[in-house]
Amino acid sequence: MTTTIATALQFFLLALAPLFTGTIQALKARLQGRRGPSPLQPYLTLRRLWSKSTVAPNGAGIAYALAPPLVAACALIALLIVPVAGRAANLGLGHDALALVGVLALARFALAASAWDTGNGFGLMGVARDLMLTVFGEALLVLTLLIGALGAHGSDLRAMALAASGSRVWGQPWHWCGAAAFILVVLTESGRQPIDNPDTHLELTMIHEGPLLEYAGRDLALLQWSAHARQLLVLSLGAQLFLPHPGGFGGALVAFAIALAAQCVGLALIETAQAKMRTLRVPALLGLGALVALTGVGTFVAGVTL
């Protein structure tokens, strides 16, 4: 029964993904003293884009045409791999944390290939920066997942969520280290300040928006939804692996909802307080995160407790 509810919620989250982006934008506007758009604005944008006709750059080929469906499929699969409140039915996709990393990488490859296909300099600039950041971001992501997997004796996300439940885990220094490092993972993967500025509309400063520049209509809608889904994905991982939640399903579900909302508020606060940092400085920040995560691994193996 619980797995059925969890799986239904997984599909519900697919539809809910844009809401989180909208909420963060609305909160940010309030914090900055603006009225700002409604939290539902991303849905309105998606609807508008879906009804528009498509324009494709001259000479673009199959990689350009295939990227939006493939990226959206990857985002969908990734969201279905991640459980809800530590539960999910087996849809034949497994719940492996490292498989998740591979599926996200495939989406990245597809988008980067589309940028090469259009030959657009801004797209390639964004992709080149994104892939450079990923080199460090992926190392950090895998290290934080390792911390989760150490407690769970395996890389199954359901077991990892269960191992992170309860209050005893918060007596372990490695869990604190993992949570601290995961903040940086959330910022990197969701493309938020200080790493990327999601509100920028200046081509030269775009990272994640760059390769989307050449898309229009339904293709753009698919890619925008994928970006929302990706952000929700890391928020969901953070809620289940590194934020407090009880072991029982009902309590975990409530804690999951609260954790998602709390992370939205946190992101809005960080975005308001922080300016974007120089892109070439970001790897040092992520390296610091990796160091924290490695310290966590060290305390786990050494058996240090608080």
Place this chain on the structure above:
Amino acid sequence: MLELGAVALATGAAVPALSGRVRAGLAAQIAGLALLGIAGFVALLGGTSAAARGGAGTGFRAGIAPAFGLDPLSGLFLALLALSALPTLIYADAYLAGIASAARRRAGAALMAAFLLSLVGVLAARSATGFLACWELMTMLPAAAILVQRRDGPVRAAVYAYLAITHVAGTGVWIAVLVLSHHGGLAHPHALMHAGAGAQTLVALAALIGFGAKAGLIPLHSWLPRAHPVAPAPMSALMSGMMVKVALYGMIRVEFESMPGRPLWLGLTLLAIGLISACGGVLWASAQRELKRLLAFSTVENVGIITMALGAALLLLRAGQPLGASLAFAAALLHTINHAFFKTLLFLGAGAFERATGSLELAHLGGLLRRMPWTGGAFMVGALAISGLPPFNGFSSEWLVLQSLLHVVRHGPLAVALSGALALAGLAATAAVTLLCFVKVAGLALLGNARSARSAAATEAPAAMRAGMGALAAGCVLLGLAPGLVLPTLASLLPGTATTGARLLRHAGLMLPGTGSLPTVGIAMALLLLTFTIWLARGFRAQDPQPAPSWACGQPLVAELAWTPAAFTKPLRLVLAPLMRPDRELDVVRAGGLTQRISYSSNTPSLIDRVLYEPAVRCALRAAALARRSQTGNVRTYATYLIGLLSCALVLLGTGILR
């Protein structure tokens, strides 16, 4: 079967050499390799079931007479050799036909067969003499095959570097094998236990250097990006696809079978060297502008990943985790198999591009997917597979390596666990750089518009070349879908843990007891179905979009403004500036106040070359200059030397030091 196959392969070498009938020779080679592949499979499958009962295949002999035979491990490598070399030979049929000179065609076919025969010999050798003889042949024959086709200055320099490094380091192989056979360690795996720690350390170190140099591990990798690119395409495919694997086979033989002590330092060293090779190899690969050189550097990376998994296996064996160790060992072997498939494919694809466009400079290719759909499609599969992306084979083996490193972190003492975590992060970063590197390759070679006139006029490769590449691409897909079918067999090959492999279930996906599971088929099906469904849902209106120029802030798009290979990797190079310092040359010609011509070139040499090889070469040259000063050419000087030597000897004899 083994003898028959070898005879057919030898016939395949003799026919083109003596009679000039290249096609007949290639046919004999294909038949011989097929037979050898079957022999390998029989030894592998028959042997693994026999291993569970306590005896497996033909063991090494102690004597001096050359002996040949197979056991499961060599059977696996032999089967892999056949699987990756058969498509290469089919490809070579069309490739060699494109070489204008008949003599070069004949020599190319004959030397390829001889090289294959030497690889088979190393794998099947069952005595020290046979092994060392075939090992030396395996080193020499590629040099001959390169020099037959091209012998201009840079090529000769590359071949010289290859021979110098592999021969100097290759003494390690001789030392390891001879010391082992002196102690009887070849025939009896536990004999070295009684030989003392000194002999064990000597054998382990010598094998690490000797086989490591041939496998292309940093810092002895320097020959690989020089020699692999200058060979003809089928030959460089075999060198990168199989020769480095045969070196790894030797390393596994010595470090796993003949090293009963399993010292901690050996596992950690393998892990560290593997990590450095993986990260360094892919970083310098990403900085290359020439396709085959880039692929050669990426071979260094993949050998590094395999070595990391081997190190993890040793560390887990020592930690008393036979299941984890056999998984790590299986991960190493699976990545070996996968790399043989996709790297052979990529080298063959590079050869086809060179044939079609006359260049391997990435900046001169472009848009080839449209003009060469079959070759380009197969190459794209290879690029996706090597980037470790689902649903292709590179992903499953990298996933397995990550899982085995997770075991290392869980079960090791503090230092081992931390190095395991570091290796895990390093492997993740390596995978990300590989993605960057091969997006660049695929983008520059296959996508967008043609970047040169010859690339715009490229035509599809002949049918035989397409067939060879297609078969390898199919292998990449199949191994990506069902890696779990081979996993139990591979896991049972780890010496001493034959029964733990049997505990693994034979499943299409990777199901590891208690640690994680990767349903490869489910993910592949979901990817295919969802992408297709979304494609349909996007509607047919979107299928026929309005064309418009690409956005460049309103400026017209001209070819000179197109992105270059160096621009794409610039962010990474800036961040890692201490490791990837480029050499730049800017030459501006001015006349009458006007700039007439600007030429610019930049090159990112390997850091190891700069800090290790260049000083070494400088020292060697300086020593040679000093030595030359003593060679005056004057008879009287030499007479003085002789008298000096004689009096020295007399003094030594007189004082009783020399007897």
